[in-house]
Amino acid sequence: MSVTAAKGFTAAGIAAGIKSNGNPDLALVVNTGPRRAAAGVFTSNRVKAAPVVWSQQVLADGELTAVVLNSGGANACTGPKGFQDTHATAEKVAEVLSGQGTEVGAGEVAVASTGLIGVLLPMDKLLPGVETAAAELSEHGGEKAAIAIKTTDTVHKTAVVTKDGWTVGGMAKGAGMLAPGLATMLVVLTTDADVDAKGLDAALRSATRLTFDRVDSDGCMSTNDTVLLLASGAAGVTPEQDEFAEAVRAVCDDLARQLIGDAEGASKDIRIEVINAASEDDAVEVGRSIARNNLLKCAIHGEDPNWGRVLSAIGTTQAAFEPDRLNVAINGVWVCRNGSVGEDRDLVDMRYREVVVTADLAAGTESAVIWANDLTADYVHENSAYSS
C-alpha cells in the first residue's frame, strides 16, 4: 500500500532522533524507474519553508528520483541556514543513493518538512538518519514511510487505486495547519503508469483543486504544504489521461477525507455543500466562508442547527444571491427557507460525527463541496499549549 503499492518504488521510515520522543521522523521514497517523471503542488502561502522553495526548484525539469521527508521540524522561517540545511539533506540523499549503485544528483531529490516553525533542524541527527533510511529501503516500506511523517496525526494515512495493469497509491499527514503548529499537509503519490511530467502535472492540479484545496479544517494556511506525484513507468502502461486523472483524484479524495477525519481536537467532520450557485467560484467562496465561521463551528460542536450563522457567513461573500431566496439544510432538514424560518430545527439529528450543511444559493446550477471541522475546546487546548 502507500507509496510502494505501485511498482518501481522503494521506501523507508525510521527514527532519526529529530523528535525528542524517539518516534519515527524520517521517510525516504525512491523511484527505481525506469522513468523519473514527477509533478508537485505547493502551499500558496507567500511565506514558504526552505524545503518548499527547494522542491519547487528541483521539480522545474519535471523529474524526481527521490523524496526525503521529515517530521519534527518545519524548517520554515529559518533564514539562509535553513535553506542550506535543506540543500545538504538533498545532497546527502543523492550521495547515499549513488553509493548504492544509481548515480543521483541533489537536483533529483525533493525535500519536505513538517513541525514547529522557526527552529533549525538537528542536522547532526538528520544526515545520519538518511543513511539509515537508505539502508532500509524496501518495496514493502510504504507503511513505515507513512508512519514516519506523522506529527500529531493519530493514525497514518494511505490510499491506493488499482486499475487495469497500473496503480496509483500514496500517503499523507496533517490537515491544513490544524495540527498544533506541527502544521502542514504532506502528501506523496506514486504510480507505475508511464505518464510524462505534463500529464502528471495536469492530473495532480485537477485532483488537488477538488480535494486537498477544499479541505478547510481551521482556515490556517501552512508554510510547508507539499503534494508530490512520481511516476516510475514500471507497469509499462500509459493510460488515457482522463482515466489516469480520475485515479489520482480518487486517491487524493480518499486521503483528504482521512485528513479531515483525523483533524486535531475535532469532534465533527462538516461536509459543506453549496448548490445552485451562479459559478463554481461562487460556490467555493461561499463554502469557505461557511467553513471558517467560528460561531457556526462552535454551534456544530454543540449539535445546535444554528442556520442563522450560515446565513450571516453567506452574507459576507461577493457571490451572486438574493438574501430572501437562500435555503439552508442541516443533515437534510431545510431549517431555512427563502431566507427565513423553515422546517422545525428540532427535527435535525446531529449526533453523528459527519454533519452535512447544504446551502442553496438559488442563483444558478454550479456547486462545490468544502470539508471543515468543528471548533472545540480540545482544539484550543492543543493549540495553546504545544510549545510550552
Place this chain on the structure above:
Amino acid sequence: MSVTAAKGFTAAGIAAGIKSNGNPDLALVVNTGPRRAAAGVFTSNRVKAAPVVWSQQVLADGELTAVVLNSGGANACTGPKGFQDTHATAEKVAEVLSGQGTEVGAGEVAVASTGLIGVLLPMDKLLPGVETAAAELSEHGGEKAAIAIKTTDTVHKTAVVTKDGWTVGGMAKGAGMLAPGLATMLVVLTTDADVDAKGLDAALRSATRLTFDRVDSDGCMSTNDTVLLLASGAAGVTPEQDEFAEAVRAVCDDLARQLIGDAEGASKDIRIEVINAASEDDAVEVGRSIARNNLLKCAIHGEDPNWGRVLSAIGTTQAAFEPDRLNVAINGVWVCRNGSVGEDRDLVDMRYREVVVTADLAAGTESAVIWANDLTADYVHENSAYSS
C-alpha cells in the same frame, strides 16, 4: 453620561419581557431638538436584519427623532413578518411620542435589534414596552438605556467627550458577533452640537472606519450592526468639522476599546499594530489576517509568543512585502527579524490581559491598528451551547 450627556436628549431603559429572564431589554432615545439631524452606518453583511433595512430607509433624509432598541431578539432572517414587526415598532414609538405632544412620524424613528437570528420578536410584549419606556423618558435615562441593550455584555458601555460648550456621548453593546449568537454591535451616539446631516455623516464614517471597523474580535460579521449619531443642536454651537470629527472619533474609540475588553470568553485583548506598510489598505489587510488566525489566537491564549503563526498569517495576504524582510515583535520583543529567528522568545512577558503584536512589513510608511481577542475554551463553550 451615555446618550443623555448631550443636551436635547431623553432616554429610558425598561424590561418589556422580551428576555425570558426579566432583564431590561428595551431602550428608547429621543431627540428633543431643536434640530433633528442624524447619520448612521450599518453592517456590510448582505444578509441584513429587518431593523437594519428599516433604519437605512428612514435615515435617507438625514433626520431622526427617536431610536428604539431591543435586546432579546435580532429580528434577522424573519421574512416579511419580521419587517412588518419593525415597522409596527416604529409606528408605536411615533404614536406614543405624538401623544406626548410632539408630532412624530414612523419615518423619523430608527429601530435596532440584537439577539438570536431567525426568531420573531414577541410583539405582544414589545409594543406595550414602548409605552412603558416612553413614560419613563428622562434627561437622566442614558445609563438605563445602555443597560437595556446588553445581551451577554458583562458591563454596560458608555463614553462622553465634552468640549467648549458642546458634548458628544454614547452607548454601545456587544462586539462583532462574538457574543454567542446574541450577536451584534449596537451604538447610539448623541451630540448637542449643531451639525447638519452631511457633517454628521462625514464625522461618523471617518470615526467608525478607524474604530469599530478595526475591532475584529472573532471574525464573524453580524446581520444587525448599527451605529447612529443624532444631533439636537441644543448647545447652539457649531464646531469646526475637524474638531467635531475628532470628538466623535474619541467617543467611538473609547466604546470600541470597551467592546474588546468585554468580549465574551476572551482572556486577552490583542492590539495588532502593522507598521511600515506600503499602504493603509495593506496594513489593514495584514492586521485582519493576523486577527483571524485561530492558531495564533490559541497561542496567545496560552501565552505562547508563537511568531511563526504571525508570519504564516501575513503570508496569506496580497500586501506588499518580502518574506525575508518581515519583523515581528510581541509585547516589544522582536522575536522575528528578517523573516527568521530574532530575540529570545523567553524574554516575552504575556501575563497581562493586553498583548501587543507588531508586524513590520518593511515595505513603506503606512500603518494600522486592529484589535482582536484570543480564542479560548470559554468562547467555544458559550458559543456551542447558548440555544440549547
